[in-house]
Amino acid sequence: MTELLKHCNAHRTSQPMSSSFITVLLSLVLYILPAIALAELPSPELSYQLNRLETPVQAPDFSLDDMDGEQHSLRDYRGKVIMLNFWATWCPPCRREIPSMESIYQDMGDKGFVVLGVNQFETPDHVFAYMGQLSVFPTFPILFDPDSSISERYAVKGLPTTLLINRQGEVVYRAAGGRDFDHPEVRAIVEELLAEGSGSS
Amino acid sequence: MQNFNQAIRRRLALLLLTTAGLAPNSYAAVETFTDENSGLLSWKAQHPGFSLQFIQLLPDYVRAVYGARGLPQEVVELMAGYCVFGTIIANESDGPLAYQVADWRYIVANGQPQPVKTKTQWLQEWQDMGVAFRWSLLPDDQQFAPGDWSQGFTTLPLAPGTTFKLHYQWTQQDQTHDGTFEALQCAPDKSADE
Numbered sequence: 087m088t089e090l091l092k093h094c095n096a097h098r099t100s101q102p103m104s105s106s107f108i109t110v111l112l113s114l115v116l117y118i119l120p121a122i123a124l125a126e127l128p129s130p131e132l133s134y135q136l137n138r139l140e141t142p143v144q145a146p147d148f149s150l151d152d153m154d155g156e157q158h159s160l161r162d163y164r165g166k167v168i169m170l171n172f173w174a175t176w177c178p179p180c181r182r183e184i185p186s187m188e189s190i191y192q193d194m195g196d197k198g199f200v201v202l203g204v205n206q207f208e209t210p211d212h213v214f215a216y217m218g219q220l221s222v223f224p225t226f227p228i229l230f231d232p233d234s235s236i237s238e239r240y241a242v243k244g245l246p247t248t249l250l251i252n253r254q255g256e257v258v259y260r261a262a263g264g265r266d267f268d269h270p271e272v273r274a275i276v277e278e279l280l281a282e283g284s285g286s287s
Numbered sequence: 288m289q290n291f292n293q294a295i296r297r298r299l300a301l302l303l304l305t306t307a308g309l310a311p312n313s314y315a316a317v318e319t320f321t322d323e324n325s326g327l328l329s330w331k332a333q334h335p336g337f338s339l340q341f342i343q344l345l346p347d348y349v350r351a352v353y354g355a356r357g358l359p360q361e362v363v364e365l366m367a368g369y370c371v372f373g374t375i376i377a378n379e380s381d382g383p384l385a386y387q388v389a390d391w392r393y394i395v396a397n398g399q400p401q402p403v404k405t406k407t408q409w410l411q412e413w414q415d416m417g418v419a420f421r422w423s424l425l426p427d428d429q430q431f432a433p434g435d436w437s438q439g440f441t442t443l444p445l446a447p448g449t450t451f452k453l454h455y456q457w458t459q460q461d462q463t464h465d466g467t468f469e470a471l472q473c474a475p476d477k478s479a480d481e
Contacts, residue, residue: 130338130375130377130436133434133436134434135432135433135434135435136434137432137433137434137435174422176352176355176356176422176423177422177438178438179438206422207356207419207420207421207422208356233419234419234421234422243426243429243437244425244426244429244437244438244439245422260432261432261434261435262429262431262432262435262436262437263377263434263435263436263437263438264436265434
């Protein structure tokens with residue numbers, strides 16, 4: 087990310103068509119435009135159904151870096167309700183659901199709720215450039231799973247896939263495909279999970 | 288008024304395409320859409336509680352997607368040499384739904400049914416080429432809960448512009464269903480506006 091910022095700053099102060107400018111331009115052509123083009127493909131409305139697992143399963147722990155290279159472990163968030171979202175920039179529904187994740191995170195973040203966006207197989211520079219194209223810049227942690235080993239441990243087959251983990255560290259809800267997380271029914275589920283363990287946390 | 292007439296003409300054209308694309312299966316309607324900018328086609332089969340969509344993708348677009356993932360040029364060209372569709376599959380029912388790409392078959396004119404290449408087969412090839420990337424392709428099989436859906440690329444070893452039939456299957460409430468796209472068409476080599 088910092089590399090890209092350097093490129094942007096260099097562009098402001100250097101001659102047109104400098105190597106830095108070309109690097110940023112190439113990033114746009116190679117990374118952002120294909121993602122935007124994919125986003126324009128027709129796709130279904132985002133639904134809001136989350137599916138409760140018949141038997142909750144313990145969420146496997148992991149440690150991943152965020153965009154600034156800071157490490158986040160799942161166990162750091164124990165006691166909170168966690169929305170774990172597996173995504174990538176080239177995935178249109180991932181792009182579409184980000185504003186709703188940010189919205190629910192903004193509203194419930196201070197009640198013990200956290201969103202972790204686990205990016206698949208991409209670099210911080212790439213993702214940072216992509217974030218600049220979004221209508222809403224996510225403030226929740228974006229983590230990097232560069233070899234998709236964490237998504238494999240969670241048996242994620244397609245992107246996006248979202249899991250809700252309760253305060254006890256158990257996966258209790260799962261959703262395959264894009265969702266509108268700002269929907270009242272999703273908020274009600276999160277509130278219910280927050281209430282479930284609030285006495286013991 | 289001119290815009291209104293154009294809109295009516297577009298809707299009539301869509302209706303004609305829709306009618307022409309009706310599958311023999313009485314409870315499945317196949318709609319065909321044309322992207323106004325690129326001229327590329329997409330098809331949507333709507334069954335009770337289940338929908339399947341195929342969207343033409345240009346070879347250059349496929350190159351851009353895989354090139355942007357940093358995959359070796361050899362892999363990028365391999366993928367762009369296939370007939371690739373964006374595929375969207377959705378559970379719109381109140382119960383569980385499952386599919387397996389291995390059950391699907393495509394048939395070109397005067398040809399025999401051929402299995403659709405699966406993601407597992409691709410991943411094995413990519414692995415042999417030193418590539419660990421495992422996304423973008425439609426998962427081989429999925430168990431969908433209500434509201435679940437997925438998308439990914441479906442690939443066929445066919446030349447640009449080839450027309451073919453696609454038989455697909457899915458399971459809903461433990462019952463296997465099938466449907467047919469009578470005339471899917473691979474994207475042309477270049478878009479109409481190039």
